[in-house]
Amino acid sequence: xxxxxxxxxxxxxxxxxxxxxxxxxxxxxxxxxxxxxxxxxxxxxxxxxxxxxxxxxxxxxxxxxxxxxxxxxxxxxxxxxxxxxxxxxxxxxxxxxxxxxxxxxxxxxxxxxxxxxxxxxxxxxxxxxxxxxxxxxxxxxxxxxxxxxxxxxxxxxxxxxxxxxxxxxxxxxxxxxxxxxxxxxxxxxxxxxxxxxxxxxxxxxxxxxxxxxxxxxxxxxxxxxxxxxxxxxxxxxxxxxxxxxxxxxxxxxxxxxxxxxxxxxxxxxxxxxxxxxxxxxxxxxxxxxxxxxxxxxxxxxxxxxxxxxxxxxxxxxxxxxxxxxxxxxxxxxxxxxxxxxxxxxxxxxxxxxxxxxxxxxxxxxxxxxxxxxxxxxxxxxxxxxxxxxxxxxxxxx
Numbered sequence: 001x002x003x004x005x006x007x008x009x010x011x012x013x014x015x016x017x018x019x020x021x022x023x024x025x026x027x028x029x030x031x032x033x034x035x036x037x038x039x040x041x042x043x044x045x046x047x048x049x050x051x052x053x054x055x056x057x058x059x060x061x062x063x064x065x066x067x068x069x070x071x072x073x074x075x076x077x078x079x080x081x082x083x084x085x086x087x088x089x090x091x092x093x094x095x096x097x098x099x100x101x102x103x104x105x106x107x108x109x110x111x112x113x114x115x116x117x118x119x120x121x122x123x124x125x126x127x128x129x130x131x132x133x134x135x136x137x138x139x140x141x142x143x144x145x146x147x148x149x150x151x152x153x154x155x156x157x158x159x160x161x162x163x164x165x166x167x168x169x170x171x172x173x174x175x176x177x178x179x180x181x182x183x184x185x186x187x188x189x190x191x192x193x194x195x196x197x198x199x200x201x202x203x204x205x206x207x208x209x210x211x212x213x214x215x216x217x218x219x220x221x222x223x224x225x226x227x228x229x230x231x232x233x234x235x236x237x238x239x240x241x242x243x244x245x246x247x248x249x250x251x252x253x254x255x256x257x258x259x260x261x262x263x264x265x266x267x268x269x270x271x272x273x274x275x276x277x278x279x280x281x282x283x284x285x286x287x288x289x290x291x292x293x294x295x296x297x298x299x300x301x302x303x304x305x306x307x308x309x310x311x312x313x314x315x316x317x318x319x320x321x322x323x324x325x326x327x328x329x330x331x332x333x334x335x336x337x338x339x340x341x342x343x344x345x346x347x348x349x350x351x352x353x354x355x356x357x358x359x360x361x362x363x364x365x366x367x368x369x370x371x372x373x374x375x376x377x378x379x380x381x382x383x384x385x386x387x388x389x390x391x392x393x394x395x396x397x
Contacts, residue, residue, distance in 0.1 A: 025142075036234075089184065094113025122343045215391070293312035
C-alpha cells in the first residue's frame, strides 16, 4: 500500500467513524420523543389510564438509571465498538417489539429499547475520549447536536407520519427502526478494531473508587440537575403556559420552539469548553440561565415576556446537556474512566430526571398552583450553578 493510498484509507476510516458516531447519537432520543405526540392515540387504542400512559416516558428513564452502571463493564469486556453495536441491535428489537400491538409488548419493548439506548448514552463519551483525545470539544458538539436535532425532528414528525402516510401509531413508532438499522450498517467496519481496545480498557479500570470521588459526584449532580430541569420542562411547560391563558396548540408550539432555541448552545458550548482552562464559568452561566428562565415563568403570569423566558430556558437546556457530556470526558483521565464516570453520571442523572416530572406534578396537585413547583425549579437551577463550580474544575476524578 502506497503512502497516498494509506492516507486515503485513513481518511475514509475516520469519516466512517464520525458517521457512525453521528448515527448512533441520532438514535438515542427519537424512540422517546416520538411517543409524546402519539400518546392520545396510544391511550385510546390500548385503553390506558393517564398513569399507565405516563409510564411510557418514565420507564426508559428508569431503564437508563438501572442499566447505565452496567454499560462500562460491557465496554471493558467486549470493547466499546462491539458493545455499541449490541446496543443498536437491542434498540431495534425493542422498537419492533413495542410496535406489535399488545400491552406486554408496549411496555416490554419500551424497557428493552431503554436498555439499548442506555448502552449508547454511556459508552459514546468514552469512545470519543479514545478516538479523538485532542478534539473532545468538537466531537462532543457533533454528538450532542445530532442527539438534540433527532429528538426535535422525531417529536415534530410523529403526527405527520400517521396522517400524511396513513400509518397507525405502531407504524409511526416502528419507522425509527430504519434509522437504527442504518446505524448498524455504518458501524460494522468499527467491529474490526474492537479487540485491540479491550485489554487497554480493562487495565485502566478505576474500580469502585469513582463513587467515592467528590469531583465525580459533582459531575454526576450537574448531569442530574440539568436533566431534572429539562424533563420537568418537557413534561409541564405547556401546562404552565395554558394555566397563564395560552391556548393548547400555542403552548405545544412553545415547547418545540424551546428545543430549536437550544441548538446553537448545544453546538457551541463543547467547543467553548475545550478552549478554557476550566469550565466553571460556563457551568455557572447554565445554572443562572435556568434560574432566570424559571423565575420569569413564576412572575410573568400573563406570558407578556414569554419569548425571553423561552430563550433563557432553551439556551440553558442546550448548553446544559452538551456541557454535562463534555465534563464527563474532560474530568476522566482515560477511556475506561470516562465510561465509568458516564455510567455513574447518567445513572443518577436519569433517576433525577424520572423523579422530576412526578415531583413537580405532585407539588401542583397539593397546592393547586404552579408557584411552588416553579420555585422548586428555580432552586434546582441555583444548585446547578453551585455544583457547576466544583464540576468545572480542571482536575481528573
